[in-house]
Amino acid sequence: MTFFQAIIIAIVEGLTEFLPVSSTGHMIIVSSLLGISKDEFTKLFEVVIQLGAILAVVVLYWKKFFVFDKNRMNFYLKLIVAVIPALILGYLFGDKIDTLLESPMTVGVSLFVGGIILLFVDNWFQQPTIDTDEKINIFAALRIGFFQCIALIPGVSRSAASIIGGMQQKLTRNVAAEFSFFLAVPTMAAATGYKLLKGRELLMAHPENLKLLLVGNIVAFVVAMLAIKFFIDSLKKHGFKIWGYYRIVVGLAIIIALLMGYKLEL
Known part of the structure; x- marks a missing residue:
């Protein structure tokens, strides 16, 4: 991976991580179009640059994370509860998820089906009652966490899944979106930490790759x-x-290209 390729992939990650369009699906597609070989470092890079994206959430909403008051511990507790389902399912089915990541048709179908769902979401949830994240209770947070697990399928947006989960729990669109951003912090921090732990020997053997990770983040x-x-x-x-x-x-x-015989190397 060159510095130019690293910058392009990082731009795609930053643009799509919090939009309901699937950052993983887009990085897979762009990596293929750029001809980036799917070696172990590339896979590690595409996960670890999420650190930069979640840092953006922490900076933009720093009061939520660092201004301590009577509601702060409850805020942290809700995030911990909401992230547990994804941590458990991600650990149990990690190998199957990796297999799905190699399927371009899975990405294409997930993007298409998810798009159809988004056309109707605004009509499904028209009477929200929760207009601040302080009103979200523990059980609602847990249910949103289960919705987030759908995004373990490549091409299903983590942002879209958790926002829809929030709206299903009577959150307004804005509050559901912001809670989705907050939930991304522990979710992606855990995924990134696990990936770094597994790939530490690779980074130690090739320290020049640390520069790519720094630039990407x-x-x-x-x-x-x-x-x-x-x-x-x-x-x-x-x-x-x-x-x-x-x-x-x-x-x-993507689906048409695959049916016509075009190869996407994932």
């Missing part, structure tokens, strides 16, 4: 800061339909 951080602000504004004005159409187009393009 910086780029992902900056781009994610902009993407989060853009998404919140877009959600207020347009809802989810625009993202549904986008997913349908991308998903169809």
